Amino acid sequence: MSENCKQQCSTCSENCDERDKKQSFLVETNELSNVKKVIGIVSGKGGVGKSLVTSLLAAGICKRGYHTAILDADITGPSIPKAFGIKEKAMGMNNRLLPVKSQLGIDIMSLNLIVENETDPAIWRGPIIADIVRQFWAEVIWEDVDYMFVDMPPGTGDVPLTVFQSLPLSGIVVVTSPQELVSMIVEKAVNMAGMMNVPVIGFVENMSYFKCPDCDREYSIFGESKIEEMAQKHNVEAFAKIPIEPSMAQACDNGKIETVEEKWLELILNKIEKL
Numbered sequence: 325m326s327e328n329c330k331q332q333c334s335t336c337s338e339n340c341d342e343r344d345k346k347q348s349f350l351v352e353t354n355e356l357s358n359v360k361k362v363i364g365i366v367s368g369k370g371g372v373g374k375s376l377v378t379s380l381l382a383a384g385i386c387k388r389g390y391h392t393a394i395l396d397a398d399i400t401g402p403s404i405p406k407a408f409g410i411k412e413k414a415m416g417m418n419n420r421l422l423p424v425k426s427q428l429g430i431d432i433m434s435l436n437l438i439v440e441n442e443t444d445p446a447i448w449r450g451p452i453i454a455d456i457v458r459q460f461w462a463e464v465i466w467e468d469v470d471y472m473f474v475d476m477p478p479g480t481g482d483v484p485l486t487v488f489q490s491l492p493l494s495g496i497v498v499v500t501s502p503q504e505l506v507s508m509i510v511e512k513a514v515n516m517a518g519m520m521n522v523p524v525i526g527f528v529e530n531m532s533y534f535k536c537p538d539c540d541r542e543y544s545i546f547g548e549s550k551i552e553e554m555a556q557k558h559n560v561e562a563f564a565k566i567p568i569e570p571s572m573a574q575a576c577d578n579g580k581i582e583t584v585e586e587k588w589l590e591l592i593l594n595k596i597e598k599l
């Protein structure tokens with residue numbers, strides 16, 4: 325690596341071996357797959373609504389007329405099939421796996437679509453889990469996908485690193501909540517993307533506020549929003565605030581996430597459309 329390396333291979337003209345090393349980790353898809361853009365959804369810590377945002381973004385892009393897919397890389401906590409109300413299992417064909425289609429036609433692959441019982445825990449160590457993610461990318465038939473959304477596990481561990489290194493990410497969307505934003509955890513995820521030369525498309529502050537249904541007053545349950553500050557600091561134009569909305573939790577539980585409006589995510593969806 326050059327002494328002056330800033331880990332910005334796409335804009336650097338230096339002919340160094342670091343670029344080759346990074347590219348060598350990329351895993352090829354199979355001959356039946358074609359994925360145009362891959363977007364990672366990341367969060368610093370668990371439970372902030374990463375799967376919800378993944379589902380809303382995928383549904384939003386699908387409603388705009390694009391063939392959309394979700395790769396659920398959250399192997400130990402796969403919640404995507406439940407949010408979409410998918411009960412059937414993925415089928416195999418010629419040693420390859422076929423994704424299951426949602427009602428809108430989103431192609432979905434998740435561990436819960438191949439294990440017999442959806443409550444069976446994935447008691448595997450990091451390298452095995454990372455390998456499953458690679459297999460989901462390489463061995464599932466992703467036919468003519470315009471946009472694939474990857475629901476990553478929280479943090480900056482083994483599996484997020486595998487996704488960053490093995491999949492050709494066009495960018496990431498960072499999901500956070502107001503209280504988490506003040507911590508350094510989000511910064512770690514953003515810095516990880518920077519080191520891997522992957523741009524941040526946008527920030528989503530979930531559970532940003534609660535709007536009283538009686539008086540329309542907004543309450544900052546988890547503290548004041550800091551999303552604008554954060555976006556400015558990292559020079560990211562697109563950001564979104566999603567309120568705490570009990571009907572959304574219900575839609576997730578009832579497998580009806582595709583019926584939820586994605587009005588809060590317009591800016592980010594526009595940005596994704598222009599990638």
Ligand SMILES: Nc1ncnc2c1ncn2[C@@H]1O[C@H](COP(=O)(O)OP(=O)(O)OP(=O)(O)O)[C@@H](O)[C@H]1O
Nearest residue numbers: 370371372373374375376401531567568569573576
């Ligand atoms: N803005 C919101 N309003 C109401 N419920 C929400 C909201 N955001 C998330 N939830 C609910 O909180 C729960 C956790 O959300 P979700 O599974 O998306 O989090 P996650 O960050 O993906 O979690 P993990 O990292 O553990 O996979 C879900 O039941 C979801 O429906």
